Amino acid sequence: MGGNNKIVAFCCENSACAAADRAGKIRLYYPDNVRVIRVPCAGRVDVLHILKAFEKGADGVLVMGCQEEACRHLTGNTRARERVKYAEILLKESGIDGERVRMVNLAPEMAHKFAQEVSEMTERLKGLGPTPIKNGGPQR
Amino acid sequence: MIVAERKPLEEIKEMIAGYKRILIVGCGTCVTICWAGGEKEVGILSSQLRLAFGKDGNELLTSEVTIERQCEREMVEELRDKVQEVEAILSLGCGAGVQTIAEVFEETPVYPALNTKFVGMPEREGVWVETCxxxxxxxxxxxxxxxxxxxxxxxxxxxxxxxxxxxxxxxxxxxxxxxxxxxxxxxxxxxxxxxxKYYPPRNFQAVTRPGKVEALQA
Incomplete structure (x- = not known):
C-alpha cells in the first residue's frame, strides 16, 4: 500500500498511459496512491501544472513521457525534462524538497518500469514525509 | 526593450510579510518578452508564494492580473476594482511600471518583484544583453x-x-x-x-536626470 502520500503522475498518452494500462492488465503490483492524469504529450505539462499539484495537496509529482528520441511530437519529452528541472528549482525556493518531482522516460510496453517508478517515488516520499501544505492553502 | 530579472523569492516574501491579501500585477510588454513579469511569471510567483506561505502555516490570498502596459496611467486605472480588495500590490513591471501603479493608487503600498536591469535585446533564447x-x-x-x-x-x-x-x-x-x-x-x-574619425569626449549632460521628452506634435 502506498500510505497517505499522494502522487500525481502526468502521463503521456502515447507511452506512459499505455504502460500504466498494461501494468493493470498483467496484474502488476504498484502502490495505490498514484493518480494518473492523461496528457497528449509530456511536453504539455507546464511548471504551473506541477506547482498547482503541490498546492492542491500532492506529495510528489511524476512527469512520464516517451523515451529519448522517441517523442511523437519530436521534442515534447526533452522540453518536459527541462521543465521538471525548472520546477525543482521553483519548489526549492518555496521550501519544498526538489526530490518530490521527477521526470521518467518509458515506452508503452514498459509496465514494470511504470510500477517500479511509482514504488520508488512512494518510498522516497515515505522518507521525506508529507508536504507541509495540506488541503490547499490555495485561495484566490 | 527593458530587461528585468525577478528578485529572489526570499526577498519578495520578506517584503510582503504581514499582508494577507495581495494583488500580483504582471505587465504584457517588455518584461513578458524577457520572461520576467508576464502572465505566466505572475502565475508562477503567485503559486510559489502560496506554497511558501502555506508551508509556514500562514494564509495568503492572492489575485492575479496582467495588463498590457504598467507604465501607462489609463491601463493601470483598469485595476481600481481589484486594488480595493487588497492590502498591497506586488508589481512584476519594470521600475516605471511600479511607479505608475504607486502614483495611481497612492494609498496602497506597492512592492517591486523585479530588478530592472537595462535596455537590451535577446542574444539567443533565454539570454538578453544590454545594447543601449x-x-x-x-x-x-x-x-x-x-x-x-x-x-x-x-x-x-x-x-x-x-x-x-x-x-x-x-x-x-x-x-x-x-x-x-x-x-x-x-x-x-x-x-x-x-x-x-576622432570622437571628442562625450557630452554626458545630453540627458539631465530625471530625463524628460516633450513631443513637438499635438
Missing part, C-alpha cells in the same frame, strides 16, 4: 549600428584599446570586442574610413 545606455546622444549611424558606449567594457569612443585579442575583450574574454565588431561591420559597408 539611453545616453541621449546617439552615434550609431557612424559605428555601423553597434554601440561602443555600452558594448565596449570601457565605453571607448576611439577604440579598439590594446586589450582586444582575436575579437574578444580583455575585461571579459567571453565577450566580443565592440570595436572589432564595428570594424567588421564598417568593412562590409565599405565605410572603413569612419574608423579614422
Amino acid at each position: 545606455r539611453a545616453c541621449g546622444d546617439c552615434l550609431l549611424g557612424e559605428t555601423g549600428g553597434i554601440c561602443p558606449v555600452v558594448r565596449c567594457a570601457k565605453g571607448l569612443l576611439n577604440g579598439p584599446c590594446g586589450g582586444t585579442k582575436r575579437g574578444k575583450c580583455e575585461v571579459d574574454p567571453e565577450k566580443d570586442c565592440a570595436w572589432t565588431l564595428i570594424y567588421r561591420r564598417l568593412e562590409k559597408q565599405g565605410r572603413l574610413d569612419l574608423m579614422r
Whole structure:
C-alpha cells in the first residue's frame, strides 16, 4: 500500500498511459496512491501544472513521457525534462524538497518500469514525509 | 526593450510579510518578452508564494492580473476594482511600471518583484544583453549600428584599446570586442574610413536626470 502520500503522475498518452494500462492488465503490483492524469504529450505539462499539484495537496509529482528520441511530437519529452528541472528549482525556493518531482522516460510496453517508478517515488516520499501544505492553502 | 530579472523569492516574501491579501500585477510588454513579469511569471510567483506561505502555516490570498502596459496611467486605472480588495500590490513591471501603479493608487503600498536591469535585446533564447545606455546622444549611424558606449567594457569612443585579442575583450574574454565588431561591420559597408574619425569626449549632460521628452506634435 502506498500510505497517505499522494502522487500525481502526468502521463503521456502515447507511452506512459499505455504502460500504466498494461501494468493493470498483467496484474502488476504498484502502490495505490498514484493518480494518473492523461496528457497528449509530456511536453504539455507546464511548471504551473506541477506547482498547482503541490498546492492542491500532492506529495510528489511524476512527469512520464516517451523515451529519448522517441517523442511523437519530436521534442515534447526533452522540453518536459527541462521543465521538471525548472520546477525543482521553483519548489526549492518555496521550501519544498526538489526530490518530490521527477521526470521518467518509458515506452508503452514498459509496465514494470511504470510500477517500479511509482514504488520508488512512494518510498522516497515515505522518507521525506508529507508536504507541509495540506488541503490547499490555495485561495484566490 | 527593458530587461528585468525577478528578485529572489526570499526577498519578495520578506517584503510582503504581514499582508494577507495581495494583488500580483504582471505587465504584457517588455518584461513578458524577457520572461520576467508576464502572465505566466505572475502565475508562477503567485503559486510559489502560496506554497511558501502555506508551508509556514500562514494564509495568503492572492489575485492575479496582467495588463498590457504598467507604465501607462489609463491601463493601470483598469485595476481600481481589484486594488480595493487588497492590502498591497506586488508589481512584476519594470521600475516605471511600479511607479505608475504607486502614483495611481497612492494609498496602497506597492512592492517591486523585479530588478530592472537595462535596455537590451535577446542574444539567443533565454539570454538578453544590454545594447543601449539611453545616453541621449546617439552615434550609431557612424559605428555601423553597434554601440561602443555600452558594448565596449570601457565605453571607448576611439577604440579598439590594446586589450582586444582575436575579437574578444580583455575585461571579459567571453565577450566580443565592440570595436572589432564595428570594424567588421564598417568593412562590409565599405565605410572603413569612419574608423579614422576622432570622437571628442562625450557630452554626458545630453540627458539631465530625471530625463524628460516633450513631443513637438499635438
